[in-house]
Amino acid sequence: xxxxxxxxLNEGDAAPLVREGLKRLEYRGxxxxxxxxxxxxxxxxxxxxxxxxxxxxxxxxxxxxxxxxIGHTRWATHxxxxxxxxxxxxxxxxxxxxxxNGIVENFVELKRMLEQKRHVFRSRCDTEVIAHLIxxxxxxxxxxxxxxxxxxxxxxxxxxxxxxxxxHPDRIVCARLESPxxxxxxxxxxxxxxDIPSFLHLTRRAVFLQDYQVAxxxxxxxxxxxxxxxxEIPYEVQQLDLSEEAAEKxxxxxxxxxxxxxxxxxxxxxxxxxxxxxxxxAPALANAKRVFLTACGTSYHAxxxxxxxxxxxxxxxxxxxxxxxxxxxxxxxxxxxxxVLAVSQSGETADTLSAVRFARSKGATVLGVTNVMGSSLTxxxxxxxxxxxxxxxxxxxxxxxxxxxxxxxxxxxKVGLRTGTLSQESYExxxxxxxxxxxxxxxxxxxxxxxxxxxxxxxxxxxxFCFLGRGISSATAMEGRLKLLEIAYxxxxxYPAGESKHGFIAVVEKGYPTVFVAPNDSTRTKIIxxxxxxxxxxxxxxxxxxxxxxxxxxxxxDYLEMPKGIPEMFTPLIYVxxxxxxxxxxxxxxxYDPDKPRNLAKSxxxx
Ligand code: F6R
Numbered sequence: 001x002x003x004x005x006x007x008x009l010n011e012g013d014a015a016p017l018v019r020e021g022l023k024r025l026e027y028r029g030x031x032x033x034x035x036x037x038x039x040x041x042x043x044x045x046x047x048x049x050x051x052x053x054x055x056x057x058x059x060x061x062x063x064x065x066x067x068x069x070i071g072h073t074r075w076a077t078h079x080x081x082x083x084x085x086x087x088x089x090x091x092x093x094x095x096x097x098x099x100x101n102g103i104v105e106n107f108v109e110l111k112r113m114l115e116q117k118r119h120v121f122r123s124r125c126d127t128e129v130i131a132h133l134i135x136x137x138x139x140x141x142x143x144x145x146x147x148x149x150x151x152x153x154x155x156x157x158x159x160x161x162x163x164x165x166x167x168h169p170d171r172i173v174c175a176r177l178e179s180p181x182x183x184x185x186x187x188x189x190x191x192x193x194x195d196i197p198s199f200l201h202l203t204r205r206a207v208f209l210q211d212y213q214v215a216x217x218x219x220x221x222x223x224x225x226x227x228x229x230x231x232e233i234p235y236e237v238q239q240l241d242l243s244e245e246a247a248e249k250x251x252x253x254x255x256x257x258x259x260x261x262x263x264x265x266x267x268x269x270x271x272x273x274x275x276x277x278x279x280x281x282a283p284a285l286a287n288a289k290r291v292f293l294t295a296c297g298t299s300y301h302a303x304x305x306x307x308x309x310x311x312x313x314x315x316x317x318x319x320x321x322x323x324x325x326x327x328x329x330x331x332x333x334x335x336x337x338x339x340v341l342a343v344s345q346s347g348e349t350a351d352t353l354s355a356v357r358f359a360r361s362k363g364a365t366v367l368g369v370t371n372v373m374g375s376s377l378t379x380x381x382x383x384x385x386x387x388x389x390x391x392x393x394x395x396x397x398x399x400x401x402x403x404x405x406x407x408x409x410x411x412x413x414k415v416g417l418r419t420g421t422l423s424q425e426s427y428e429x430x431x432x433x434x435x436x437x438x439x440x441x442x443x444x445x446x447x448x449x450x451x452x453x454x455x456x457x458x459x460x461x462x463x464x465f466c467f468l469g470r471g472i473s474s475a476t477a478m479e480g481r482l483k484l485l486e487i488a489y490x491x492x493x494x495y496p497a498g499e500s501k502h503g504f505i506a507v508v509e510k511g512y513p514t515v516f517v518a519p520n521d522s523t524r525t526k527i528i529x530x531x532x533x534x535x536x537x538x539x540x541x542x543x544x545x546x547x548x549x550x551x552x553x554x555x556x557x558d559y560l561e562m563p564k565g566i567p568e569m570f571t572p573l574i575y576v577x578x579x580x581x582x583x584x585x586x587x588x589x590x591x592y593d594p595d596k597p598r599n600l601a602k603s604x605x606x607x
Contacts, residue, residue, distance in 0.1 A: 002073060004025075005191070006099070007190065007191045008067070008190045008219060010189055011067060012067060013037075013064070014066055014068055019062060022073045026051065028073065028391065029074050030051045030052070030074075031074050032049045032055070032073075032082075033047065033074065034072050035072075036164060038164050038168075039169070040065070043096075045090065048083050049081050049086060071099065077269075078107065078124065079123055080373050080378065087125070089123060090131055093135060096163065097164050098127060098130050100126075101179045102160060102178065104126035104129055104130065105156045105274070106155070107157075114133070130155065133154055144168045144171065144173050148175060149230060152175055157272055158179050159175065159178075159179055160179035160194055172216075173214065174192045175227060176213060180194055182194075183208075184203045185205045185207070196240060196242065197244050197247040197248045207222060207236070207237055212228060213225065254588075255392075255394040257584055257594075259392055262399050263399045263403075266389045267437055267573070270403040270406040273385050278385070281341075281411055281414070290333060290338045291318040291340075292318070292319050292320075292321050293341050294326050294341070296323050298345075299343040300320065300323070305408070305476070306320070306411075308471060309409050310411075310412045312568075313415070313422060315416055315421030323355040324351040334362040338362070338365070340365070340366050341368075342377060342381070343368075343370075345370065347377035351607055353376050356381070366381045371390075385411075387400065396583070402576065405572060406434070409569060413431065444574055448577070449581060452585060455542065456589055459586065463491075464507075465481070467480045467492065467494040467514075468496075468527075469497060470530075471521070472571060473517040473575065474496035476572040479576050480580075480583070483582075483584075487583050487587040488586040488594075489590075489597075489598075497527055500530060500534075501533060505537065512537075513542060514539040516541060516544065518545050519546055519575060521571065524552075531543065541556045541557050542557065546562055546566075
């Protein structure tokens with residue numbers, strides 16, 4: 001997730017307005033920033049690493065000539081946060097400048113093809129291929145918009161882009177596919193942006209560009225075309241009726257809820273990580289003598305789930321270890337034949353980094369999964385995968401958990417292919433199912449939200465909860481517990497359900513809310529037994545079941561139905577969603593701010 005902004009003005013300089021617009025988009029990314037303007041037949045660019053105010057203090061971003069400009073605030077996906085990787089990106093001639101929010105999935109292939117045509121690349125950023133593709137197409141196309149349209153037909157992935165050209169100084173061409181792009185119209189000028197808060201102070205008249213649409217904005221107005229056919233399309237101008245704050249949260253009352261609802265897209269973005277990284281990691285994991293997974297908090301729960309998947313799909317044993325215990329617990333076993341896979345959204349969690357540094361000092365191979373390119377974890381890992389979730393503003397991890405897990409599941413499948421646990425055919429079948437998971441997540445969000453709200457109002461005043469699951473669902477249960485605990489301040493328990501009779505059962509009494517994660521998988525028969533044990537002690541059973549599972553529904557005081565057909569190892573991706581919502585709504589019912597739970601920080605950099 002990055003932020004892009006562009007403007008074409010009647011008079012005055014574009015650069016200060018672009019900077020102001022980017023300031024309002026910093027919630028979308030803030031590791032580097034850049035602005036390009038067009039003036040006197042030339043493109044002028046300033047860009048660097050750092051937050052907008054830092055870069056502005058250093059470079060004076062306002063000091064760029066011209067009344068047409070584009071800008072970008074970055075959350076790195078391809079290429080570390082370095083000056084050369086910051087946007088805007090230019091072509092070989094320096095006449096085309098592009099800003100981009102999204103991921104070019106086939107950039108390796110496109111770059112290779114363009115290099116064969118003697119294009120010279122300066123960055124490691126996927127976006128640069130778009131600038132060179134446009135340069136090529138301009139040799140054949142009659143206009144900038146036609147060149148952009150033809151270039152984008154080569155691109156696989158997601159994008160919202162804005163393009164300027166030195167020889168077309170009066171316009172911006174923009175386009176979208178799966179990344180947001182909105183155009184603002186005013187008498188002073190025209191704007192294009194990733195999100196409306198960036199221009200609400202300038203205009204309330206907007207056109208929402210749709211997927212596969214490309215637009216040209218100039219002082220003559222806006223023209224929208226179909227990206228595939230090139231035909232002009234009529235559009236509707238909407239009058240926006242939103243406060244600036246509500247607009248920033250896309251109308252959601254809290255960032256946490258917005259981020260829960262962003263999960264289908266976050267999972268899709270995670271699936272866009274290039275095959276190459278998995279191909280590097282899988283042999284290391286498959287051939288290692290010992291594999292440890294290490295992380296803290298929610299990322300640790302992703303590791304617990306991944307350890308089941310690595311066993312079931314990957315055919316290897318990978319032990320999840322809480323990072324703060326890593327050295328004392330498994331330290332003596334770590335050596336050159338060990339692989340440590342560290343998972344950290346921020347890439348800066350002190351306990352995780354300490355485990356990683358220790359592992360490196362023992363000669364182990366360190367692999368990383370993180371959301372922050374350029375973080376310490378990326379620097380300490382031999383190979384790392386960026387999960388592409390964009391910034392998560394709510395302190396409680398939600399979309400970054402399901403994105404991490406998406407990456408880890410794909411990795412487990414790759415390992416399985418390597419070890420022979422999965423045949424090519426079953427690997428391909430599962431890959432297809434994994435690609436469908438974002439749609440399942442969208443369906444669950446659509447169907448359970450209202451019901452979870454009701455459940456939350458029913459149970460909001462309870463003093464304690466317990467979450468139980470078996471197999472990989474025990475990781476889902478642990479994550480459900482952590483969410484409720486940290487944002488609603490309710491002491492909660494979580495167990496692999498079979499363990500519940502070895503102690504927890506002593507505290508169960510009439511009405512004790514016990515949440516069962518009970519998909520229709522290999523654990524179902526046994527979990528029914530555990531549900532009966534709790535029912536016999538008059539617990540209030542809340543179960544997450546597969547759609548149509550009448551048997552468990554009848555044993556439950558309340559239940560939520562999940563779609564049919566989710567492979568067992570993928571269930572945490574979907575079953576965790578109602579648990580995130582339950583925690584969110586209970587927190588709100590209790591009058592707390594779920595975005596800022598007390599005593600917690602987004603990135604814990606102390607040990
Ligand atoms: C829980 C949460 C924390 C983090 C933990 C690790 O909602 O956000 O438990 O998961 O602090 O953080 P990262 O993944 O940045 O290492």
